[in-house]
Amino acid sequence: MQLQLTEEERAFREEMRTFFNDEVPKELRDGIGRGDEQFKEAVVKTQQLLNAKGLAVPSWPEEYGGQDWTPLQKHIWHEEMQLAGVIPPLAFNANMIGPVIANFGSDEMKEKFLAKTANLDIWWCQGFSEPNAGSDLASLSTKAVRDGDDWVINGQKTWTTLGQHADWIFVLCRTNPDVKKQAGISMILCPMDAEGVTLRPIQLIDGGHEVNEVFFEDVRVPAENLVGEENAGWTYAKFLLGNERVGVAPVGATKRNLAIAKEKAQETGALDDPALQATIVDLENELLALELTALRVAANSDGGKPHPASSVLKLKGTVLQQAVSELLVDVFGPLSVGSGAADVADGSDLPALARTATPTYLNLRKASIYGGSNEVQRQIIAGNILGL
Amino acid sequence: MQLQLTEEERAFREEMRTFFNDEVPKELRDGIGRGDEQFKEAVVKTQQLLNAKGLAVPSWPEEYGGQDWTPLQKHIWHEEMQLAGVIPPLAFNANMIGPVIANFGSDEMKEKFLAKTANLDIWWCQGFSEPNAGSDLASLSTKAVRDGDDWVINGQKTWTTLGQHADWIFVLCRTNPDVKKQAGISMILCPMDAEGVTLRPIQLIDGGHEVNEVFFEDVRVPAENLVGEENAGWTYAKFLLGNERVGVAPVGATKRNLAIAKEKAQETGALDDPALQATIVDLENELLALELTALRVAANSDGGKPHPASSVLKLKGTVLQQAVSELLVDVFGPLSVGSGAADVADGSDLPALARTATPTYLNLRKASIYGGSNEVQRQIIAGNILGL
Amino acid sequence: MDFLLDDEQEALRDAVRGLLKGYDAEKRRQVTDADPGFDEAMWKKLADMGVLGLPFPEDVGGSGAGPAEVSVVAEEIGRVIAPEPFVEAVVFAGGLVAALGSDGQKKEILGGLSAGELLPAVAWMSPHGDDEGVTVDGDTLTGVKEPVLNGARADVLLVLAEGGLFVVKGEDVDAHGERTSYRTVDGGRAARVSFDKTPATPLGDGGDAHDAFEMLVAIARIAYGHEALGAMESGLSMTTEYLKTRKQFGVTLNTFQALTFRAADMYTSVELTRSIVMWATMVLADAGDPALVKDAARRSKLQVSRAGRHIGQEAIQLHGGIGMTMEYAVGHITTRLTTIDHLLGDGREQGRALRENLTSYGVVEPLP
């Protein structure tokens, strides 16, 4: 048992802190709206800045831009990035399709995609969920049929996050309907501008456009766009979803948001209420316990085996992320109802954060649903860890 | 919609309030320990006092001592009794076996038992639960076999509350093992001093002796001790358990305890903490909502149909009862650890309530388990009310 | 003591329910996409049914009904989360005029409101979170109020300034000031309203409006409780319906006990809320001590805040992703519950106020 970081780790933390705070421009870090063109630009610029320093895809194999970091270093990188308010590398690129191609793709595929994926020259989106599948991902029905040198894709995907910005999509398709459902799935790469691909925005309750439906109608892609082996897509999908043990819980970002809420509450006078103080103390303490758990996982995860506490990170991490977003709404009280004031910037005297607090709160209701709902996490804990 | 009680109802409330506060001696209302002889005496004295005024068994048929009251009157009677700290009539007598005998017993059985049951000349206990049955009551295995003019009972009951004071027990026995489990059960009355009946105390974590195991070894009782029809016991048990819609939630007692906690917190200075004040405000408000729900059920229950909100009363009632008991422990803080000081009364300077706060808190963990656990209540709400 | 509606109240409920029947998610979305954020035609229909004049005296065009009738309407509005500003315009703004206005003002504003021809709005919040921001100078007002619910659409604004209430015509603001409108969280509209020596008339005799304003805040809190209750009941029934029909892993969701138990907890929240908001309305109807009404309003709002968050959050969670979309009604419910929660004081604010009197009584006594 040892509290202190090693001298190297401390130097590493300092290096990260300095870079994120001093070398990522402030305008890229603050007040980025979601879902608009300005947002896309900020994401791309940030990732390219990070990539230039080797900080965009540290978990990848070193030959493709990864870093030979310990899990603790990855944790530090991730936390410092969030604490500084830096937009993290696009998950679809950095955490999802990149590692899959690096591990399972052909040499041609690696050559064609990896560098551009790391640098966000290609923006990827995910074609997994379907309207009738929900948490039961493997029951998907989008089909890909081999026709000569092509795959022909037909079907519908949904919840495709930021698909409106994407150049390419990685799609799970059923390529063999005659075996048990997990066994007949392949992963295929498809350009978003291919003929027959249509994107339909889904409006969310926060008023924003973040997710989409994607329709495939006789979409043809060359056979080489198949990732790895035919019918092995489920394996890749599981690899992809279980790939990251670092950054499962958005601790740094939530800490930052809680500090902002505290600061604003002081400004508005809401912090004079001891009951609000008590809420903040509780949240800070739960967040501390969560951060320490994330550190424990990072510092002491042995080899490739997922630490049992990973599901705790996801579960508790989203609960706290949501609670802090709820707190910020409370801090602004009735001023928080004027969310649309963000669109008439000069025509409103409401504090900027008052305008975005509720949309953020509403948007984050998704955090306990997407990416393995909290019910799925409880199932994992009960089944895999407790053996129930 | 009408807030006011009618003039008659108001007069009735006043009459109840006056009787409970002025005519039930204070020493019967305050500081009664659980499980000892002094406790038994207080219970008996109180019930006899109530019975003399016609207030012990108001829900029974009028010819056996009941009252022709509206549900709202019953509610008022029950609340005022609790608010004054009066020990309510023994549930096993007043709410359970009494109504069963009155409704399903033979004339001889009514003659023999009802008056004494109302007056607590006979103390009844309940022989329902068994070690291997739990919430699945109907899977009981205690057997009664007809032998000439007798029933011969063999088996074991458990969780028999206050069995150590009881003169008689009403026992659910399996009398036909060859039909589906609910269909082969009979209810039989048995004296606790019958040969072959053994009582073993179960020590609870509050240090008290409140429940018991009861063993039956070739216990013979005359055939006339069968309640109603052979193999109809499950019907009577359901009648008995579903009998009372008034008083499902211990609102009055919990209100009283919360007021006491508030008063003590003022005395000890604990109430200076706004976080404790906030907890009390929340509890008071939830309790208000519960009381109003109980009133709603009482004022507007139509005929014999159980109001759908009854399960809400049980569920939320026990949750609040437990929360208030927990609050009282918090109020006394470290002084609450000295529970055993109650046994050395003159050798301790701890406040009397500090000594009993934690045992009460621990004892009340049972409230969400016994008498239809909160899980069972949720099942009822989900299944019967929401149709899930 | 009676929680039931009488026959007339039930008839009113059925009539309003019938009128609002078509308000599904799609209709609501269309309506709220365009200014003024509610359906003018529906507003007129509500007027024609007598709903907009419900609580006002007959001599100014109302029907002189009581709090119970108002609560019935608010609940039906909430049930389909109709975006029409019944509580805002009729209960709160209209209530202020009824309480304080001169005969002429009542006739004009309440008459117009009852007929669906004049929409009043209350401008009380400043963008700094207090109720200041506007100063009085002779017969004019100067300063900023924001957010003003329905502030841009309103024909008449009731402006809280220096402790008094003033009647300002919308057109006068446009001539001497500005109104910038935007969407609110729930798809409604609010505005920044700036006054620049804008002509204004005192409401009534122009005295200190504090007491009446506090009382109307209490009455609006109670009415919001019913609107929220209606929304919660719909949120619960949509959720149970979804659990019964949606299949996952080859079975319907109600096979999963962890989900059905959470629906049971939602039911518990809704039932407790129903009891307390109905009680608050009965306390109001019983008139008597204004302090009792204010206390009941706070208690009701506290429960509504807690239950509204519970229902709003769980309804989405149990629906999964679909609950996050504007295509599905359940998310609309959450946005409306969130809005109501933060108007006129959330649960923490009610708790803070209730703490102040904590030692002045032993137990809470709901019945006089």
Added chain:
Amino acid sequence: MDFLLDDEQEALRDAVRGLLKGYDAEKRRQVTDADPGFDEAMWKKLADMGVLGLPFPEDVGGSGAGPAEVSVVAEEIGRVIAPEPFVEAVVFAGGLVAALGSDGQKKEILGGLSAGELLPAVAWMSPHGDDEGVTVDGDTLTGVKEPVLNGARADVLLVLAEGGLFVVKGEDVDAHGERTSYRTVDGGRAARVSFDKTPATPLGDGGDAHDAFEMLVAIARIAYGHEALGAMESGLSMTTEYLKTRKQFGVTLNTFQALTFRAADMYTSVELTRSIVMWATMVLADAGDPALVKDAARRSKLQVSRAGRHIGQEAIQLHGGIGMTMEYAVGHITTRLTTIDHLLGDGREQGRALRENLTSYGVVEPLP
């Protein structure tokens, strides 16, 4: 940054675990039924293993180990909820002597404690809930302390009086005062200890003991956190075992998802608690600023209070009636968690103290 035990610490853990192995519910019940509420023979065995002198310097009979080793023992004590007063006597009372005592006092008290021959107890609470109650008059003390944990059995009492700490022999209390012993909630013993011109010696130089006392309170809070963690882990594992084996309605309880999900939430509580109590011990081991240790102790105790209630209540609820009985270990766990919660400040008290510094920092930084 490393949360793992080293080989020696693991060996210590295994040794203590082995020694305490027989502590099932029945043994614990027998032991706690009789005075002094713990097993004197087991206490001696712990001494022989070196556990009772663990944190003390070797020259007074200890083994000079650090907070990590202490935490390992506390966790094992908690795992079987052994009633031996390790935290009370070794960590708290012994710690006070080690911090403030003269060489002679250390030799005598810590030597005797390490050898299992002398039991010290701290008398700090008054029956009015503060730490007063006893006054100093020359070389004697007069007044009442209650509840004093293990007060009647203790050979030596460390009495907090007028801001200083005093050493009082148990036999001197019996001659000049009185000790009335009774059971505590968790089956241990506490006493009312009255002093009547009872001879007393200052601990150490007799100066103000406030700072050292506060520091030892923090250290004991941290150690209690580990004891509670051990108990929580047992509570969880007993509960999962029970869910797997207990049948209801013809199936094992783990068929009911509503129950298994609650077990999953218990696991989450336990894992979060483990992280924070281990961190607090590492902060302590890292020495440095006492303010950091006190802060870490409060944060640890706050989490332990919340999680202890959660685990203690759910473990009983998921067991059903059997969990209420002394025959089954899970109820013992709840009584011990409840006791630890209320000793040295419950969660609300820690929260109250943490609120005071809330605006002095932006984010909580766990790593120096």
